[in-house]
Amino acid sequence: MRVSFRINGDLVAVDVEPRLHLGDCLRDVLSLTGTHLGCEHGACGACTVIVDGAAVRACLMLTVQVEGASVITVEGLLSDEALSPLQTAFRKHHALQCGFCTPGMLTTAHALLTEEPDADVDRIRSALSGNLCRCTGYIPIVEAVLEARAAYRKANKP
Amino acid sequence: MKPAPFDYRAPGTLREAIDLLASNPEALVIAGGQSLIPVLAFRLATPSLLVDLRRLPGLGNIAVGDDGLRLGALVRWRDIEDDQRLAAAHPLLRAAIAHVAHYQVRNRGTVGGSLAHADPAAELPGVAVTCEGEITLFGPAGSRTIRAGDFFTGPLSTLRQPDEIVTELHLPKWPSHRRWAFRKYARREGDFALAGILLFYDEDRQGAVSNAHVGVIGACPRPHRLTGVETLLNGHAIDDGLIRQAAATAAEEVDPPDDLHADAAYRRGLAATLIERGLRAAAQHGSA
């Protein structure tokens, strides 16, 4: 089936089987391998992307379901080569080790802070509870997201 | 863990959707897909066709009115969380939905999907049953409405026929002074409840409990009301003794499964403790 949607701002059209989930489409058809598959059954969050502004598990959406939608992946979190404030905070706080869960953490945090730049630590922990990490023990990730709030608040000021 | 192959259609009208289901006995309905897609990934189901409801108009509304609350089948958990009217219009629903799965799942999962999937530990079926909700279905013969208490027949099992689609959940109007509680226990945030309780009651002129509704999820094959606990509470003033009796009654009344997450005795204990905590909080603060 032919599906067209926006990916990181660009309009694309792909021809895929209905059973191809969005994660596989991004990785194998569009060669955007930043979105990772950790479980393919919605348990780990590594595949999180942003569809029409909402963080979703790419393994729990079929490609055919994003017809007409706007999808942002980790590759689309910044438009030039510099790291975003969120990514800078991750690096500073050592919020990643093996890096496999990291794209999902970034997209989830980005979606959350875009809507809720004043999210407190409990809200951040709750929103990230659907993203598993086996390396860091989570605390540096939460600290990085807390620090990044300042940039999202600034961005929200009229 | 790739699904077996299937065809896919996203019809533009309810009639078209029903016709597709009626003419394809191996078809399944998909809405948010948060429960269905893992089932497909494990190849526990291999439908020939998925009928996606996403283009159907009119199913995404939340209507607050004098006859209560009407939730369209495509209303997502996120829509419930975002709707400020529900803090007053149905605080129990709002509290329960905040516990569904995780942030990302709440952006996609739907009212209709949860009711049709009928996981015994799911929050919305618990709300529907506890609050005497009604579920409307649309099929080849038109609409029919079933009481939530009758709709769920067992784990992952409902009265919905394969060629019917859930279109709406109706919850009766919620009076402002009602006391209520929602309590769930799971080992990790976002897990299905090992046991969960939903309860509300009103107070009569003497301050005694009236109209008690107590429901259980997770520690049972299907969500249901604990009528023994309700009978115990009605007509009496809430005090420590009554709360403890209610908890003990709940422990006897539930019929929990044994599985690898928890055995029946553990779930029984959980149900009792949650009832106790819920009643205490409802009595002290009015809500929990």
Add this chain to the structure above:
Amino acid sequence: MIGTNRYIGSPVERIEDLRFLRGRGQFVGDLKRETMLHAAILRSPVAHGLVATIDSTAALAKTGVRAVITAKDIGAVPRIPLRLLPLPGTERFLQPVIAADRVRYVGEPVAIVLADSPALAEDGAGVIALDIEQLPPVPDRHASGRREILLFEEAGTNAAMIFTGVKGDANAAFREADCVRRERFAVQRYTALPMEPRGLLADWDAAQGRMTVLGAAKVPFFNRDTLAAMLGLSPAQVDLIENDVGGGFGARGEFYPEDFLIPFAARHVGRPVRWLEDRREHLTAMNHAREADCEVEIACRSDGTILGLRGEVFVDLGAYVRTNGLIAPRTLAQCLTGPYRVQNVQMTSTALLTNKTPSGTYRAPGRYEGSFFCERLIELAALDLGIDSAEMRRKNLIGAADMPYRLPRLEPPGASMKCCTGSWRRPSNRSASVRRPTGVSNV
């Protein structure tokens, strides 16, 4: 001499973070070859059985399925050697890279399907007709020890190895002790569960006679030499390349069946082959760890001095001895006393085979289990003696004067460890004023 210290004491930002944060990591699933085929592995659905037939006819008829490989295509099926502690007697229990006539755990590889996509390969695997005559399984170490069912009949036993750690005269120590406490403890089965499941991309260059494998980790040299030998190549003809790896934890990187099967498949069909493990197969395919139980006893003086430790530990090793499978059982025999000065030790550690996924190392292999057993026993002995347990630990900690500390003598001796000769600060005096029991442990 280096003039200015820029690194020690400063938080150093990592260079690899730049690519990980941008989603430009190069994990094996991110790599491809133009003409590559995708592999799916058919795994045994039963814990124990004799393979009667594997019928691939339906699979080969499916769209996009290019080949199905079984033991027959491999011929003499290699077995995976031990990287660590290759002790005499263990060769009887090594895992063949693919099941030929017998399966011994749910998840054991039986066939490889090669197709144009992972989904098509999985479709093919789903229609292979696998006829297995089920045998009664050995579900736990108790059944294993009873020997009514053997995983390897010719061996005559399910005990893959028995280790003993002996020091001083434990029996005498127990006779002289003021206080003895005896207990049973158990640790459940674990798995490392890295966020990235495994994967391999193998590319055989027939013209050059070179095998290149991407997706290696941790021990590429041992694996390269092992693979080369299995393929009948010289090590110089084989390259194993490690890219970005999504977590190891002691489980990733060892030589698994797939580390032969995927390169073999690539050479067999003359096209690159990529295999990406999915999470469900990962749970049965990647090493498990830590399942062990014990009956141990501690002998003390009334002042809390530990005189001796003795007991038996049983390790549920799963169906085969894997490359590092004996590390935990060995360490349990020799190092259960941890950082404590114990002059009299008698520990026996038996590694028993069961019809489960084979076990290997995971984060402090043998130490996690041993620490739990020893620390819990000390805690209970302290309770019996009416002594503060932190004080009891402090009293028995190995000190500078005890260095070099002599570990129990291990049988078989070839597996022995050496104790480090460092010293460490004693923990500060925390618990003196604490009435409520708090958790204290030394590792």
